[in-house]
Amino acid sequence: MSLDVFRALCDKLQMSYGLQPTMNVSIEEGVAMFLRICGHNEVQRDVGFRFGRTQETVQRKFFEVLRATELLACDYIKTPTRQELRRIPERLQMDRRYWPYFSGFVGAMDGVHVCVKVKPELQGMYWNRHDRTSFNIMGICDLNMLFTYVWNGAPGSCHDTAVLTMAQDSDAEFPLPPIDKYYVVDSSYPNKQGFLAPYRSSRNGVVRYHMSQFNNGPPPRKKQELFNRCHASLRSVIERTFGVWKKKWRILCEFSRYNTHFQKRVVMATMRLHNFIRISNYFDEDFAEVMEHTDISDTNSENDEGDMETTAIADGDQMANTRENIADML
Incomplete structure (x- = not known):
């Protein structure tokens, strides 16, 4: 800093x-x-x-x-109220790439892995698919790259959908969006009420999603791919936010010398410091660097699309219609 x-x-x-x-x-x-x-x-x-x-x-x-x-949490990580979630973000209205198409956007959600030291008997629970022990941290951020909600400490073996379920079931203050609002999420989450996911590939053909697929290939060939490209670009704010956070605090990425209890505390402390630095309005090289780029090369570096849970698909009809309407508008 x-x-x-x-x-x-x-x-x-x-x-x-x-x-x-x-x-x-x-x-x-x-x-x-x-x-x-x-x-x-x-x-x-x-x-x-x-x-x-x-x-x-x-x-x-x-x-x-x-x-x-x-x-610092009381002042620098504030879970939005239902009334606050009804407001349209000013930065969204100013960006013609996403407005008015994604008018229901209230934030971007994703999971990220943080290294943690665990006892040998617990390694199976915390061992992730990248062959290390970790927490799976679920974060929500706004377009200002500020964390607005964090579910901290799920074992690294947990899939992103399972972490979301934990947060919703265990936290009475989980900021579930109003009926006409949603978080943008990647394809490791179900497309259900309050969570707008991209189109997935099906028997009818491959539907590209990652920005690298568009940057290194032909432009979108159908409305589903056009939606996915805009969706990935908008959702990349959470990847950039995680990127700045982990770049500043190497204790999160390298070998951890603290047990699960203290590493959880470190995670929250550094997230609060991230918001403090961002809100301070002083120049910061790390934030300035990522603000120059609106997209990232790959928006799914931590997730495995193949094992998405299919629970709660039944309540996804409304979000499927929302997704179709946005694709038609685009």
Whole structure:
């Protein structure tokens, strides 16, 4: 993060969330040690050498800053209310690629894997198809690349549809869209009420979806492919958001030194910091880089289309009609 954002973060953690300096370690130094661990995945011993502190001091300061950062949630990850979900995003109305076709859009949803250290007896539960132990984190973001909802900590072996079911069944505050609104999701999710998925290939022929298939091939050949290209472009905001988040915080992508409990806390803390940096309005190289690109090469890097669960297909008739109407408009 930039120096201006760093200073703003230190002030915020001290004034609003109770982080205090000690006799020998300032607020700025404690936060810097925390950021070295999360941003660069440095071990506490190396951070101690860098700052001239004992490993015990580094560990204590890490958890002090982690506790303060967790409190950012109230201000920086706000689950939208039903009334807020009825509003039309201003950024959507300003983009003629998607407006008025996707007028029911309220956010993009996807899952992403985060490395985690687990006990040997639990590795089977957390082992994912990329041959590592992980969480499957479900996130929702808006067009400003801000996380608006997170379901944190599902085992890496869980399919995206199963994680969504967990969130809806377990969280009374899950932000289910109003009847005429929807999240855009990829083909690992069912096309059902509140969730608009792309057309899938069928016996009638292959229907392309990934942006790389359009970038490296002929233009859309039928309305289903035209819909899929626009849908993938719109949905890519969640991929870009995940990309910036994981690029900034290497502790999420590399070997984890923390168990499931603390890694869950790290996940939420870094997501809150992601939103803090974005909302701060200071220039940020990582956000600036992805904002230059509206599409990504492949929008399904973490998911397996082939094992989509077919539950809840019966209530997908309305969304199938919505999808057909958008395709006809396009």
